[in-house]
Amino acid sequence: MRKSTFKTGSRLLLLLTLALSVVVTGCQAATKNNNGVNQATVSPSATTSTETDAATNEPVKDGTLIVALSTDVTLLDPTRQGGWQTFLVNRNIHESLVKEDLSKTSEEAAVVEIIPSLAETWEVSPDGLTYTFHLRKGVKFQDGTDFNADAVEFNVRRAWDKEFEFFDEVSATNMSRIYNDLKSIQAVDANTFSFTFNHPFQAFLRLLAQGSTGSGLIASPTAIRELGNDKYAEHPVGTGPFVFVERVIGDHVTVKRNDNYWGDKAYAQQLIFRLIADNNARATALRTGEVDIILSPAGETISSLKQDGFSVPAANLPSVFYLTLNTQNEYFKDIKVRQAFAYAIDRESLSKDLLEGNATPAYSAAHTGNEAYDADHKPFPYDPEKAKQLLAEAGYPDGFGVTIQTYTGNEAYVEWVQRDLAKVGIQLKIETFDWATFGAQRFMKPEVGVNTMSWGFVTAYWIYVLGHSESTGRYGGYTNPAIDEVIAKANNEIDPDKALAYWKEARDIIDNDVAIVPLFSSNTSLAQGRNVKGLIVPSQNWFDLTKVWTEK
Amino acid sequence: MTGYMIKRLLAVFPVLLVVTFLVFLSVHFSPVNPVESLLGNEASPEAVAKLTHELGLDKPIMNQYASWLGAIFSGELGDSIIRRVPVAPILEERFINTLILAAGGLVVCLGFGITVGIFAGLKSGSWFDRVVMFFVMIGANLPTFWLGIVLMWLFSLKLGWLPSSGMYDMREGKSLASLLQHLILPSLAIGISSVAIVARLIRASVIDVMNSDFMLTLRSHGMSAGRMLGKHLLRNILAPILTISGLEIGYLLSGVLFVETVFSWPGIGTLLYNSIMGHDIPFIQAGVLLVAFTYVLINLITDILVAFLNPRLK
Numbered sequence: 016m017r018k019s020t021f022k023t024g025s026r027l028l029l030l031l032t033l034a035l036s037v038v039v040t041g042c043q044a045a046t047k048n049n050n051g052v053n054q055a056t057v058s059p060s061a062t063t064s065t066e067t068d069a070a071t072n073e074p075v076k077d078g079t080l081i082v083a084l085s086t087d088v089t090l091l092d093p094t095r096q097g098g099w100q101t102f103l104v105n106r107n108i109h110e111s112l113v114k115e116d117l118s119k120t121s122e123e124a125a126v127v128e129i130i131p132s133l134a135e136t137w138e139v140s141p142d143g144l145t146y147t148f149h150l151r152k153g154v155k156f157q158d159g160t161d162f163n164a165d166a167v168e169f170n171v172r173r174a175w176d177k178e179f180e181f182f183d184e185v186s187a188t189n190m191s192r193i194y195n196d197l198k199s200i201q202a203v204d205a206n207t208f209s210f211t212f213n214h215p216f217q218a219f220l221r222l223l224a225q226g227s228t229g230s231g232l233i234a235s236p237t238a239i240r241e242l243g244n245d246k247y248a249e250h251p252v253g254t255g256p257f258v259f260v261e262r263v264i265g266d267h268v269t270v271k272r273n274d275n276y277w278g279d280k281a282y283a284q285q286l287i288f289r290l291i292a293d294n295n296a297r298a299t300a301l302r303t304g305e306v307d308i309i310l311s312p313a314g315e316t317i318s319s320l321k322q323d324g325f326s327v328p329a330a331n332l333p334s335v336f337y338l339t340l341n342t343q344n345e346y347f348k349d350i351k352v353r354q355a356f357a358y359a360i361d362r363e364s365l366s367k368d369l370l371e372g373n374a375t376p377a378y379s380a381a382h383t384g385n386e387a388y389d390a391d392h393k394p395f396p397y398d399p400e401k402a403k404q405l406l407a408e409a410g411y412p413d414g415f416g417v418t419i420q421t422y423t424g425n426e427a428y429v430e431w432v433q434r435d436l437a438k439v440g441i442q443l444k445i446e447t448f449d450w451a452t453f454g455a456q457r458f459m460k461p462e463v464g465v466n467t468m469s470w471g472f473v474t475a476y477w478i479y480v481l482g483h484s485e486s487t488g489r490y491g492g493y494t495n496p497a498i499d500e501v502i503a504k505a506n507n508e509i510d511p512d513k514a515l516a517y518w519k520e521a522r523d524i525i526d527n528d529v530a531i532v533p534l535f536s537s538n539t540s541l542a543q544g545r546n547v548k549g550l551i552v553p554s555q556n557w558f559d560l561t562k563v564w565t566e567k
Numbered sequence: 568m569t570g571y572m573i574k575r576l577l578a579v580f581p582v583l584l585v586v587t588f589l590v591f592l593s594v595h596f597s598p599v600n601p602v603e604s605l606l607g608n609e610a611s612p613e614a615v616a617k618l619t620h621e622l623g624l625d626k627p628i629m630n631q632y633a634s635w636l637g638a639i640f641s642g643e644l645g646d647s648i649i650r651r652v653p654v655a656p657i658l659e660e661r662f663i664n665t666l667i668l669a670a671g672g673l674v675v676c677l678g679f680g681i682t683v684g685i686f687a688g689l690k691s692g693s694w695f696d697r698v699v700m701f702f703v704m705i706g707a708n709l710p711t712f713w714l715g716i717v718l719m720w721l722f723s724l725k726l727g728w729l730p731s732s733g734m735y736d737m738r739e740g741k742s743l744a745s746l747l748q749h750l751i752l753p754s755l756a757i758g759i760s761s762v763a764i765v766a767r768l769i770r771a772s773v774i775d776v777m778n779s780d781f782m783l784t785l786r787s788h789g790m791s792a793g794r795m796l797g798k799h800l801l802r803n804i805l806a807p808i809l810t811i812s813g814l815e816i817g818y819l820l821s822g823v824l825f826v827e828t829v830f831s832w833p834g835i836g837t838l839l840y841n842s843i844m845g846h847d848i849p850f851i852q853a854g855v856l857l858v859a860f861t862y863v864l865i866n867l868i869t870d871i872l873v874a875f876l877n878p879r880l881k
Contacts, residue, residue, distance in 0.1 A: 079737070079738045081738070087841050089649070090649075184617065184618065185606060187614075245651035246651070246652075248651065249650075249652055263833065264657055265833065265837055265841045265842075266733075266833040267737065287737050289733065289737065290831070290837075290841075291732055291831045292831070292841070293828055293829060293831065295716060296719070296731065296732050296828075296829060296830065296831055299719055299720075299724060299731045300731055300732050300831075302724055303723050303724065303727065303730065303731050305730055305731060305732060305736075
């Protein structure tokens, strides 16, 4: 009896094993045949050999390009949007009056240039107050609406004019950095539009072209009229090279090529922006070929991706990881303590050893990729002895203890800083939060001494964000009337060279005051698959996807 | 039986009410102000006050809870604060995706668990029993999250057999074949840890049944092992199978939330993760409530079914 049962069991077990083998091998064949996703992994050398084949190096049009984002898209509404990855998506659907030339690498252009987009030309009045744009003729939004001065007016009034029927509080708040000093606007004629400010505003063009909280990208007035302010983001319509197809919140955004686009048509027939929040999963999806480009490759994955032949292009990205010193804190009220703090950190080693050379040490508020950046400007190089001396002069020969607040993802470099500071007697107590919680309390209470941030602009106006007493970007409450004065001069100066000189003066004030302690600028924002061609990484936190294609 | 069912049903309501209150409170006392996270740091106090009023966040807590509960009961889950879209349709789609993954996990855990359990039970004490139970015990102690990463490394990266993330191949579009391919690894990741629990329970039941007087009698009368297995054994272990299935569905639903993040599966888990990061309160509240309600409902159904199948409970 028992023998018979065993036989039945064995047979069933054998059948089960066979069935599983069939399923697994079947899947293997199906995967390779159906999507070919794994071919690059299975045979990397095969892909390398095709790269040398000139015949296959022609742009392959009509392909699908998949970009993996690390954070979800906020809103596909230009004036409500926030964050760089959202802007990367949004700028394919919408365009602004001017745009950045993203066709040059960091070596070719250390600072990206402003070039025409929906405005063919523009001029600034001699007093620097009025910007007049001559709009491109014959451009249509993707819903057939004409692009003209009325469309520009609609978009500006939506985010600025409280009396306007489609005025939107969220847009107004997000766009306040651009429009807060705007005095008046005028649709001069169908193809001419002007902005007049209360004071000269040098950074205006740059801010129109870029993404931050809100952007100067222009939406179809017809779409906003039909959908209303709240629903537009789910059905965006612009003039850009790609047309919105669908968004599955928390998963992906799909856009297809705009065949009626006024400019050069995009190579890819379709772009898909997929959210893969997990760092390892994102790198794995690139390795298996499920996605073509990944954003924000995590430090620990960069080296192995490079070793395996994936390209992780480096560039002077205009952002900086920095510590804000709380000038309301009892220790950091003293400038000597702040300067000691800045001397105590070995940024060269941090960038080289901890970040494996994927970062540039930062010594100034004007970081790499910023107009006011100067590679030789290093006011506080690593000098622990000098730090100890300054601490002693400030009355803390044995150092002191203070709290630093940060958010998840920064643990490695914050602990590195903690170790460096301990060497001069400053004991850091680390408190780590998730990003959202941290964001809500980034204006520090007096008992908190330091916090972390990563941000930055191409324009020197970035110094205003960090240092001007009216800016809300000063998380440590730093103020200095001298910097306000110089920033006013910089803003009011019409000659760009003279303005830049003022900005550098303001930079020197904020650097010497150690309102922030710059640590490093990351050099990498993406990694690309072996079959991705034509991708250029400029000195900016986003890039152009219209000239990118995938080699089959 | 009817009395038991009514009692069991009535017990569910206070549980659900407590769940709704806890969900409401936990989000309400979050350190992040949703209005500030929507309008940004540079919003004027007037703008913050205006939007706070529009969203009803300036009312007393109990009033907010009451109106929120009233809306929930009338099927109105509200609009996302951040994205300004209705929560219900998105949640529904995501929940279906989560159920698909949980179903995949259930197939793995029940399929392997029941098969292994029956054979181990029939061959209790044998080398087969010992070896198999040793391996399923190892499986039970592997963290789901870690197992997911290992499976992805082996089957996606090294062997190149299966895709590592998402629900479909986005280049090819949606198809059943693509869904099944994408389902295998995450299902294994959540299912494997439960195999041991199911296998052990089934094994114990099988040993119990096989040693019972009536089975011994049937054996002595020379009934074949195949007939005994099909006609008597399986019927007698159905109740434990149902009980463990109910428990496992609940467990899998919570386990799925972690696995979704590893495999970028577009279910409730990833939605909740993103909503929590973005402090999108209506999404968090509705998502957590949905999971909690499902959990309670599955337990209720399991209890009633088991009672129905077990005459002693009647």
